[in-house]
Amino acid sequence: MTARLPADQGGLAEAARLLRAGRLVAFPTETVYGLGADATDERAVAAIFAAKRRPRFNPLIAHVPEAAAAFALGIADERARALAAALWPGPLTLVLPASPGCAVALLARAGLDTVALRVPAHPLARALLSAVGRPVAGPSANVSGRVSPTTAGHVLEELGGVIDAVLDGGPCAVGLESSVLDLSGRAAVLLRPGGATREAIESVIGPVALAEGADDAPRGPGMLASHYAPVLPLRLDASAAAPDEALLAFGPAPGGAGLTFTLSGSGDLVEAAARLFTGLRFLDAEGRRRGLLRIAAMPVPQHGLGLAINDRLRRAAAPRDHVPPSGG
Numbered sequence: 001m002t003a004r005l006p007a008d009q010g011g012l013a014e015a016a017r018l019l020r021a022g023r024l025v026a027f028p029t030e031t032v033y034g035l036g037a038d039a040t041d042e043r044a045v046a047a048i049f050a051a052k053r054r055p056r057f058n059p060l061i062a063h064v065p066e067a068a069a070a071f072a073l074g075i076a077d078e079r080a081r082a083l084a085a086a087l088w089p090g091p092l093t094l095v096l097p098a099s100p101g102c103a104v105a106l107l108a109r110a111g112l113d114t115v116a117l118r119v120p121a122h123p124l125a126r127a128l129l130s131a132v133g134r135p136v137a138g139p140s141a142n143v144s145g146r147v148s149p150t151t152a153g154h155v156l157e158e159l160g161g162v163i164d165a166v167l168d169g170g171p172c173a174v175g176l177e178s179s180v181l182d183l184s185g186r187a188a189v190l191l192r193p194g195g196a197t198r199e200a201i202e203s204v205i206g207p208v209a210l211a212e213g214a215d216d217a218p219r220g221p222g223m224l225a226s227h228y229a230p231v232l233p234l235r236l237d238a239s240a241a242a243p244d245e246a247l248l249a250f251g252p253a254p255g256g257a258g259l260t261f262t263l264s265g266s267g268d269l270v271e272a273a274a275r276l277f278t279g280l281r282f283l284d285a286e287g288r289r290r291g292l293l294r295i296a297a298m299p300v301p302q303h304g305l306g307l308a309i310n311d312r313l314r315r316a317a318a319p320r321d322h323v324p325p326s327g328g
């Protein structure tokens with residue numbers, strides 16, 4: 001049962017309470033309705049991918065009520081500060097190097113060392129974010145591959161019964177998605193054109209490069225992000241680890257295994273998704289420290305979140321010079 005919460009103090013308080021409890025709440029922004037979850041909670045973020053039935057993990061935008069909150073999560077340089085002063089709140093997302101101890105879950109960052117941050121302009125969204133007091137991940141509140149919802153009714157048609165609540169702020173001003181600007185490197189790169197124009201951005205920080213394809217029809221989310229891949233090669237469909245391998249286990253781990261990280265001992269796909277990037281990072285770093293040569297990954301069933309988990313594992317296992325392209 002999905003609650004339809006009114007745009008008043010009571011509705012806001014309930015939406016904030018649910019989000020802080022790790023539940024899913026759709027909320028209006030100036031672009032479309034976002035599917036919100038506590039961005040610091042790996043399981044809540046995994047639940048977003050499950051609700052959207054997304055077949056892959058792409059990095060999500062963390063929404064915060066003001067620039068100060070954003071710059072606690074990402075390392076801001078002069079360009080980021082100038083853009084925030086000029087264009088936030090608004091439809092501009094900044095990709096910054098994650099700060100040490102960045103609270104945004106690794107799953108929301110698709111395992112990357114960068115974090116995408118935005119201060120939305122919608123008054124209800126900002127009031128909600130202030131009340132939650134934590135960054136909120138919020139991709140569009142639709143099932144993967146369907147159109148983005150601009151009313152609470154659309155959200156209920158898409159995700160009714162699947163999410164806990166929708167905060168009903170009436171129709172969104174049908175807008176563009178946010179522009180996504182990558183400031184994690186020396187050159188500023190526009191990964192996705194959107195509500196904040198290239199001209200508006202360039203008037204603040206000077207010339208920005210356009211990512212390949214960013215001038216075409218929007219690419220699938222996540223296509224432009226350099227995907228996290230462990231350094232150690234991955235071997236798929238392993239039933240056990242060889243002596244020179246670390247084991248990424250799913251379900252009961254075989255006896256006698258050495259360095260092991262269990263995604264979910266009980267075979268729970270949401271738990272496994274929530275632990276995936278943490279596990280890959282751990283085995284990669286600790287495995288190399290111990291002189292191991294590979295990560296052996298046990299099979300994960302190909303349904304529900306297993307699709308996205310297997311997509312990520314396949315990419316990590318592919319030879320590095322032809323990683324399969326990620327689609328929409």
Ligand code: AMP
Nearest residue numbers: 059060061095114115116139221222225
């Ligand atoms: P959406 O939330 O569906 O509007 O999509 C978020 C967009 O931000 C996608 O195009 C992502 O690829 C992009 N994005 C989010 N985080 C990062 C990141 N750390 N690096 C690069 N792109 C990102």
Ligand code: MG
Nearest residue numbers: 139140141148
């Ligand atoms: Mg979408």
